[in-house]
Amino acid sequence: MNGDAPAIDESKAQQSLEILRRRAESLAQVEAVDTAAELLELLLFRLGEEWYAVPISGVREIVNDFVLTPIPRVPDFIQGVTNVRGEIVSVTDIAALMRIASDGTWAGRELPSAIIAQTDRCVSAIVVDEIGDILDVPREALEPPLVTLDRSQVEFISGSVYRDGRLIGIVNLDRVLEPIGDNA
Numbered sequence: 001m002n003g004d005a006p007a008i009d010e011s012k013a014q015q016s017l018e019i020l021r022r023r024a025e026s027l028a029q030v031e032a033v034d035t036a037a038e039l040l041e042l043l044l045f046r047l048g049e050e051w052y053a054v055p056i057s058g059v060r061e062i063v064n065d066f067v068l069t070p071i072p073r074v075p076d077f078i079q080g081v082t083n084v085r086g087e088i089v090s091v092t093d094i095a096a097l098m099r100i101a102s103d104g105t106w107a108g109r110e111l112p113s114a115i116i117a118q119t120d121r122c123v124s125a126i127v128v129d130e131i132g133d134i135l136d137v138p139r140e141a142l143e144p145p146l147v148t149l150d151r152s153q154v155e156f157i158s159g160s161v162y163r164d165g166r167l168i169g170i171v172n173l174d175r176v177l178e179p180i181g182d183n184a
Contacts, residue, residue, distance in 0.1 A: 038139050042161075044132030044168065045115065047094065048101040051168045053135065053161075058173040060116040060123070062131055066091075075180065082125055084116060092124045094176060098156045122177040135168075137161050145169065 042053035063084060068091055070080040077097035081088050091114065095101070114125035145157040146167070158172035 039136045040139055040142065042135045042137055042168075042170065043115065044135055045128040046130040046132060047098075047128060050100065051132065051166050052157075052171050053132075053168050054115065054117060054126075054171045054173055056134065058117050058119060060118050062113055062115055063125065064113050066114065066125065078180070079127065082114075084125070087123075089116065090124045092126050092176070094126045094128065094156075094171070097176065098153050100153065117173055117177060119174050119177045121174075122179050124177055126176070135161075135163060137163070142170070
């Protein structure tokens with residue numbers, strides 16, 4: 001029996017080492033997931049001379065060529081609707097909504113790019129002057145909106161981040177895509 005005892009102990013030691021190895025691998029994977037969760041992916045876009053961003057989680061796609069069908073009796077910032085692969089989507093002029101100077105070169109002519117954005121409650125094509133890059137930003141780098149923003153703008157901006165020498169306003173998609181007439 002004494003001859004069998006070291007073999008049993010070695011077997012238990014091997015099992016323990018294997019369990020510890022699997023736990024270490026598991027903990028290493030959880031750490032990698034936690035690190036990725038600390039980054040916010042943003043899609044940059046330009047309105048006039050200013051740069052803004054929307055969280056990638058709210059972006060469905062980008063469209064470059066679309067046909068605009070005007071709708072009567074809607075607010076000025078709703079340019080009309082467009083058909084995106086069989087789905088009728090409103091077209092929002094975010095610059096008009098936020099009262100921001102835009103290039104405006106597209107008014108009444110060929111439309112620029114649009115970001116098809118969505119929340120749980122609404123989908124809309126947001127017309128922008130230029131689509132930028134995708135930016136990964138650490139969440140701790142986010143700052144509150146600037147206090148110098150006009151009251152009509154501050155409700156649409158959830159924060160800001162400073163990157164590559166420019167201040168980027170982060171658009172509050174929930175507020176921008178709030179259904180018209182919704183007081184809830």
